[in-house]
Amino acid sequence: MRCRVCRGSAAIEVKRHNAAFCGQHFIDHVRRQVGRTIHDHAMFGPDERLAVGVSGGKDSLALWDILHHLGYRAEGIYLDLGIGAYSQDSLSRVEAFAEERDLILHSVSLLQHYGFSIPDAAKATRRTPCSACGLSKRYVLNEEATRRGFDVLVMGHNLDDEAATLFSNVLNWNMEYLGRQRPVLPASDGLAKKVKPLIRVAERETAAYAVLAGIDYEVEECPLVGGNTVNRLKEWMAMLEHDSPGVTQHFLGGFFGRASHAFAVDIPDLHPCSKCERPTTGERCAFCRLQERAVT
Amino acid sequence: MKVIRRHPRREIHIEGPMTVRALLEHLDIVPETVLVIRDSDLLTRDQRLEADDTVELRPVISGG
Ligand code: SF4
Ligand SMILES: [Zn+2]
Ligand SMILES: [Zn+2]
Numbered sequence: 474m475r476c477r478v479c480r481g482s483a484a485i486e487v488k489r490h491n492a493a494f495c496g497q498h499f500i501d502h503v504r505r506q507v508g509r510t511i512h513d514h515a516m517f518g519p520d521e522r523l524a525v526g527v528s529g530g531k532d533s534l535a536l537w538d539i540l541h542h543l544g545y546r547a548e549g550i551y552l553d554l555g556i557g558a559y560s561q562d563s564l565s566r567v568e569a570f571a572e573e574r575d576l577i578l579h580s581v582s583l584l585q586h587y588g589f590s591i592p593d594a595a596k597a598t599r600r601t602p603c604s605a606c607g608l609s610k611r612y613v614l615n616e617e618a619t620r621r622g623f624d625v626l627v628m629g630h631n632l633d634d635e636a637a638t639l640f641s642n643v644l645n646w647n648m649e650y651l652g653r654q655r656p657v658l659p660a661s662d663g664l665a666k667k668v669k670p671l672i673r674v675a676e677r678e679t680a681a682y683a684v685l686a687g688i689d690y691e692v693e694e695c696p697l698v699g700g701n702t703v704n705r706l707k708e709w710m711a712m713l714e715h716d717s718p719g720v721t722q723h724f725l726g727g728f729f730g731r732a733s734h735a736f737a738v739d740i741p742d743l744h745p746c747s748k749c750e751r752p753t754t755g756e757r758c759a760f761c762r763l764q765e766r767a768v769t
Numbered sequence: 770m771k772v773i774r775r776h777p778r779r780e781i782h783i784e785g786p787m788t789v790r791a792l793l794e795h796l797d798i799v800p801e802t803v804l805v806i807r808d809s810d811l812l813t814r815d816q817r818l819e820a821d822d823t824v825e826l827r828p829v830i831s832g833g
Binding site: 474677679695 | 775799806811815827
């Protein structure tokens with residue numbers, strides 16, 4: 474296979490674009506795609522202060538690298554979930570990444586700052602660790618981004634993450650989640666503006682970008698991933714994509730372009746949580762309730 | 770050839786040579802779910818693997 478741009482030997486084939494690229498031209502291609510997404514959705518401008526939620530995995534580190542190369546000012550926020558060696562190893566990769574590129578990293582430990590780890594939370598709630606984990610990440614990243622005065626919280630969800638989440642939301646007809654699944658969620662009282670610039674980059678492409686750009690990311694999987702339903706949907710969607718290249722992007726792009734407006738972002742009556750003062754619909758927010766049960 | 774698989778990390782031996790496409794078919798792996806890496810280079814499906822190669826099949830689907 475030959476690179477579409479220089480006719481050199483190809484490193485990766487992108488079937489849904491009917492193209493193959495050598496390493497350098499693939500890197501250029503991905504950066505251009507992300508730049509276009511940022512522009513098309515008016516995600517942020519060159520003068521805004523960005524916080525990237527980084528996990529040490531391929532997607533968030535690739536995103537941080539791309540933003541850096543596109544000339545944006547982006548600092549990283551790492552949340553240590555307290556998942557044993559996995560969390561430690563992920564943190565050291567994020568630290569090495571930031572140091573090599575001279576980027577600013579803020580790291581928060583769930584255990585030190587909030588008194589519990591994800592394994593604690595899973596035990597206390599007897600639910601899958603991923604649900605406590607997702608809630609904690611959303612809460613803490615928002616907390617750090619707003620407290621530190623960032624303009625935008627940038628998340629590394631890729632095309633396949635978003636398509637699988639959409640599929641799961643459709644399977645359950647979860648109207649509330651469908652309403653809030655957007656490439657850009659504007660800021661509101663106590664909530665940072667949140668954007669997802671990787672929605673046009675497939676999961677295999679962020680992995681390839683990371684390898685080609687020399688990013689040493691965490692390849693090992695989280696030991697608690699077993700109950701992750703989004704992952705299983707992604708495996709299933711990979712088979713669909715294999716049979717009909719482009720179907721994933723068509724599904725997600727069609728939703729954002731033609732359907733998502735039908736699911737209004739109903740902002741329910743939000744008021745400050747009685748404990749942490751972040752916006753919530755109840756008396757106490759879901760994170761404070763989780764914390765209460767998980768701290769032993 | 771030596772084939773490195775992940776989650777968990779393990780090594781298997783496969784009689785070569787063959788193309789990347791044939792290797793993935795042989796192991797029943799959907800090509801969209803892995804990167805095929807040899808000496809830190811990414812390989813496309815038409816490339817040929819030699820009997821004495823070491824290749825890593827790195828899954829790209831991750832949770833979190
Ligand atoms: S697999 Fe689940 S528990 Fe592990 S990091 Fe991802 S969301 Fe958290
Ligand atoms: Zn090229
Ligand atoms: Zn609260």
